[in-house]
Amino acid sequence: MLALDIRNLNKKYPHFQLKDVSFQLEKGYIMGFIGANGAGKTTTIKSILNMVRMDSGEVHILGKNIVEHEIELKQEIGCAFGGVDFYTRSKMKTLTHVIKKFYKNWDDETYYNYLRRFKLDENKKIAELSAGMKVKYNLAIALSHGAKLLVLDEPTSGLDPAARDDLLDIFQELVLDGEISILFSTHITSDLEKCADFITFIVNGQIIASSEKNEFMESYRLLSGNESQLNRVKERLISYKINSFGFTGLIHSRDFDSSSDIKATTPNLEEIMIYFAKKEDMHV
Numbered sequence: 001m002l003a004l005d006i007r008n009l010n011k012k013y014p015h016f017q018l019k020d021v022s023f024q025l026e027k028g029y030i031m032g033f034i035g036a037n038g039a040g041k042t043t044t045i046k047s048i049l050n051m052v053r054m055d056s057g058e059v060h061i062l063g064k065n066i067v068e069h070e071i072e073l074k075q076e077i078g079c080a081f082g083g084v085d086f087y088t089r090s091k092m093k094t095l096t097h098v099i100k101k102f103y104k105n106w107d108d109e110t111y112y113n114y115l116r117r118f119k120l121d122e123n124k125k126i127a128e129l130s131a132g133m134k135v136k137y138n139l140a141i142a143l144s145h146g147a148k149l150l151v152l153d154e155p156t157s158g159l160d161p162a163a164r165d166d167l168l169d170i171f172q173e174l175v176l177d178g179e180i181s182i183l184f185s186t187h188i189t190s191d192l193e194k195c196a197d198f199i200t201f202i203v204n205g206q207i208i209a210s211s212e213k214n215e216f217m218e219s220y221r222l223l224s225g226n227e228s229q230l231n232r233v234k235e236r237l238i239s240y241k242i243n244s245f246g247f248t249g250l251i252h253s254r255d256f257d258s259s260s261d262i263k264a265t266t267p268n269l270e271e272i273m274i275y276f277a278k279k280e281d282m283h284v
């Protein structure tokens with residue numbers, strides 16, 4: 001079953017548009033949503049959640065159309081956009097008391113289990129929570145109302161390496177039984193190398209790829225060589241950089257002859273993003 005099914009989503013702003021965005025997330029997996037600043041990640045996420053109106057396209061969450069079933073689906077979705085920036089002078093328990101009334105499946109026992117698991121003290125004021133604690137608090141809320149799909153916009157940004165690692169372990173634990181699925185956007189690609197099953201890559205409002213993580217990385221090759229080797233492949237490179245030894249450049253695996261004498265390695269997610277950004281710069 002698909003946790004998320006996005007088909008031909010279009011949304012136009014005066015200076016930006018999402019163009020035929022389509023991708024699917026199978027239930028029980030973690031998908032990393034990557035793209036440069038301004039590529040359209042937040043706009044896609046807000047459209048998925050019906051927080052902004054799409055111009056065209058269809059979004060199904062857990063088999064139901066979000067526009068037609070928004071109220072019931074919101075019971076099954078947990079979302080987090082950065083921290084908790086409201087009710088900051090209230091204690092966590094006061095805020096929880098307000099929030100839980102919106103959810104018919106709210107379960108206090110689950111909530112207190114997660115507070116213990118995440119080492120959160122409900123007598124703390126929201127303003128006193130660190131960035132990591134705020135993300136965990138959001139997760140505790142989502143999981144206590146039985147959310148089956150977690151949509152998280154940059155959940156690990158602003159966290160120190162240990163807090164990020166802790167959170168990534170939690171994400172992996174959450175999807176273990178196959179009931180919960182997670183879509184999360186981030187710039188911190190090493191987080192995705194650790195915990196994502198699938199990667200969706202958006203460039204300038206268009207989905208460039210959406211596939212299993214290793215398959216995604218293997219679909220590109222990072223080449224390095226001298227000037228004459230560069231001249232042989234230049235036309236087919238996504239982009240390249242010149243350095244004192246010659247060049248390094250990114251190419252689609254399908255465009256590269258693996259029997260060639262040019263050194264080729266599998267790029268990591270960061271390198272793929274960097275060379276795509278460089279391509280965009282070259283076309284400006």
Ligand SMILES: Nc1ncnc2c1ncn2[C@@H]1O[C@H](COP(=O)(O)OP(=O)(O)OP(=O)(O)O)[C@@H](O)[C@H]1O
Binds near residue numbers: 015035038039041042
């Ligand atoms: N309400 C709006 N009205 C007009 N333009 C908007 C609106 N919201 C976003 N945009 C534009 O849409 C583009 C994509 O923004 P979006 O926030 O979706 O990108 P992003 O990939 O999430 O970026 P970042 O990584 O910086 O958060 C940007 O150029 C932004 O200025």
